[in-house]
Amino acid sequence: MVPLVRAAQPADLPAIARLAGELVRLHHGFDADRFMSVRNVEAGYARWFAKELDNDQAVLLAAEGDGGEIVGYAYGRLEPRDWNALLDAHGGVHDVFVAPEARQKGVARRLLEALVAALVEKGAPRVLLHTATANRAAQRLFRALGFRETMIEMTYTPPRR
Numbered sequence: 001m002v003p004l005v006r007a008a009q010p011a012d013l014p015a016i017a018r019l020a021g022e023l024v025r026l027h028h029g030f031d032a033d034r035f036m037s038v039r040n041v042e043a044g045y046a047r048w049f050a051k052e053l054d055n056d057q058a059v060l061l062a063a064e065g066d067g068g069e070i071v072g073y074a075y076g077r078l079e080p081r082d083w084n085a086l087l088d089a090h091g092g093v094h095d096v097f098v099a100p101e102a103r104q105k106g107v108a109r110r111l112l113e114a115l116v117a118a119l120v121e122k123g124a125p126r127v128l129l130h131t132a133t134a135n136r137a138a139q140r141l142f143r144a145l146g147f148r149e150t151m152i153e154m155t156y157t158p159p160r161r
């Protein structure tokens with residue numbers, strides 16, 4: 001399978017939202033105190049991505065399998081300067097997810113290469129992403145694509161009263 005990576009269309013949104021729901025649950029499973037979980041998150045994602053399809057600062061890509069089914073997606077957008085993070089304008093890679101049956105075939109690599117290229121084409125002078133500490137596979141993927149580690153996030157949970 002050589003997946004077709006292309007701009008997402010409105011008809012793709014139910015399938016992309018299902019994958020986004022999996023991404024949310026994966027992270028909640030890594031650390032439920034840090035990564036929130038929302039009921040029926042798929043509906044929220046479908047609404048949000050429908051808006052982002054009309055946003056020229058955003059990029060939503062779909063990977064299509066041989067039968068036309070959506071096997072993965074990637075989402076990012078241009079983000080403004082953030083003084084608190086000492087972070088100037090940049091492209092943010094926010095989501096990448098490949099369906100389990102389509103993994104280890106280069107789908108994420110193709111999605112991310114296309115997403116980064118699109119963000120750079122839109123003017124991003126740098127591209128950043130955040131990845132869960134526990135997510136070693138994703139870190140390996142991002143390193144293989146030239147991303148380097150630049151920040152460590154730490155979370156404190158107060159004792160329950």
Ligand SMILES: CC(C)(COP(=O)(O)OP(=O)(O)OC[C@H]1O[C@@H](n2cnc3c(N)ncnc32)[C@H](O)[C@@H]1OP(=O)(O)O)[C@@H](O)C(=O)NCCC(=O)NCCS
Binds near residue numbers: 096097102
């Ligand atoms: C991480 C994920 C996106 C990788 O998708 P994929 O299509 O299987 O990745 P690719 O086949 O394009 O792999 C590209 C590179 O990533 C790394 N990689 C991918 N999966 C890996 C795994 N399970 N273990 C270790 N490294 C892995 C490898 O460096 C690989 O290159 P190689 O095959 O030359 O060794 C996929 O496993 C996934 O959707 N996981 C759940 C969601 C997720 O973690 N998203 C990232 C959130 S920050």
